[in-house]
Amino acid sequence: MVRTVKFPGRYDALPKISNFVVDAAREAGLTDSQVYAVDLAVDEACTNIIDHAYGGEDMGEIQCTCNISEEGLTVTLCDKGRPFKPVKIPAPKENARLKDLKSGGAGLFLIHKMMDKVNYDFIKGLGNVLTMTKLKSTKEVREN
Amino acid sequence: MELTTTQYKRCDLIKPVGRIDGSNASDLEKLLTQFTDESKFKLVLDMSDVNFMSSAGWWVLIRIQKVCKRYKRGELVLVNVDERIRGSLDLVGMGSYFKIFDDITAAVGSF
Numbered sequence: 338m339v340r341t342v343k344f345p346g347r348y349d350a351l352p353k354i355s356n357f358v359v360d361a362a363r364e365a366g367l368t369d370s371q372v373y374a375v376d377l378a379v380d381e382a383c384t385n386i387i388d389h390a391y392g393g394e395d396m397g398e399i400q401c402t403c404n405i406s407e408e409g410l411t412v413t414l415c416d417k418g419r420p421f422k423p424v425k426i427p428a429p430k431e432n433a434r435l436k437d438l439k440s441g442g443a444g445l446f447l448i449h450k451m452m453d454k455v456n457y458d459f460i461k462g463l464g465n466v467l468t469m470t471k472l473k474s475t476k477e478v479r480e481n
Numbered sequence: 482m483e484l485t486t487t488q489y490k491r492c493d494l495i496k497p498v499g500r501i502d503g504s505n506a507s508d509l510e511k512l513l514t515q516f517t518d519e520s521k522f523k524l525v526l527d528m529s530d531v532n533f534m535s536s537a538g539w540w541v542l543i544r545i546q547k548v549c550k551r552y553k554r555g556e557l558v559l560v561n562v563d564e565r566i567r568g569s570l571d572l573v574g575m576g577s578y579f580k581i582f583d584d585i586t587a588a589v590g591s592f
Contacts, residue, residue: 348504355500355533373533373565380535384503429573435550438543443536443573450572 338364341402346387346416347394354383354401358412361403365410366473375410375471378451381444382414382467390418390465409453409472417464422457482508491592492523494585498530501538510541513557517548522555525588529561539575546578556580560588 342357344350358379362372383399391397400415426449427442449455454470482505483498493516501509516524526542528534542557549555558580562570570576582588 348502351502351504352500355502370565370568376533377535377569380502380533384535384537387503429575431574435543435547435578438547438578440540440544443539443575446573447536447569451569 338405339402341400343398343400344383345395346391346397346399346418348384348387350399351380351383354399355380357401358403361405361412362410362471365405365471367410367471371409371471371473374451375412375469378448378469378471379412379414381447381451382469385421385444386414386416386418386465390416390421392419409470411468411470413469414467415463415465420459421465422459482512484509484512489525489589489592492525492589493521494525494527494589496527496530500533501531501541502533502535503537506535506537506541509538510544513541513545514548517545522549523592524549524555524557525560525585525592526557527560527585527588528563528566531566532563534563534566534570536573539570539573543575543578556592558582558588558591560585 340361344354355376359372359376362375386399387394397417402413404411423445426445428446429443448469452469453472456468458466460466485496487494497509546557549557560582562581567576580591
């Protein structure tokens with residue numbers, strides 16, 4: 338089952354995007370902790386789109402597609418902002434002093450930790466395409 | 482953002498409700514900054530009714546923690562943190578910058 342909704346690239350759209358994705362994640366049969374992981378990854382990704390790809394609010398739309406399959410849930414986010422293709426995922430600094438911490442930078446790391454498959458593409462006409470999959474794990478399915 | 486506050490003898494308890502993400506993290510920051518602007522640096526954040534927090538929210542807590550801990554004048558401590566929030570907080574190494582308590586009495590009593 339595939340559903341696509343376009344949302345405005347605004348921070349106040351984040352809770353609406355969350356509702357859309359969480360409903361799909363539950364429908365896909367993911368566990369509560371997996372649903373939270375998807376919710377967090379999508380929130381971080383959409384915040385990055387507004388902050389970095391568009392460079393602010395109201396600069397474009399975020400197209401969100403949820404694809405529910407046997408293996409789990411795949412979320413695809415498309416935006417027409419600045420092309421973005423990370424070459425490496427910055428890991429958070431370990432044991433940094435509190436006063437040396439600088440805001441930002443955790444989102445990308447979290448997206449990769451929360452999801453099982455993550456892929457970035459820049460497609461002419463479509464723009465940035467971020468595809469993220471959360472797999473139903475056999476172990477957790479058994480626990481249910 | 483819905484929020485209740487309770488003043489104790491040695492600290493202030495702040496209890497936000499709901500989801501904290503990029504859409505309202507700045508509201509939380511403004512509310513917490515009101516306390517630090519009034520020289521209240523011993524703060525307990527009761528997160529029992531917070532069911533989601535993205536990194537936008539954590540960075541607010543980190544910035545408030547920096548202000549509170551400056552000159553060793555206080556601290557922001559957390560209580561009743563949802564397991565999933567705590568998991569992701571620890572994953573990015575931010576959990577180590579906060580004392581996290583399981584009950585309000587212990588959190589308030591830490592000051």
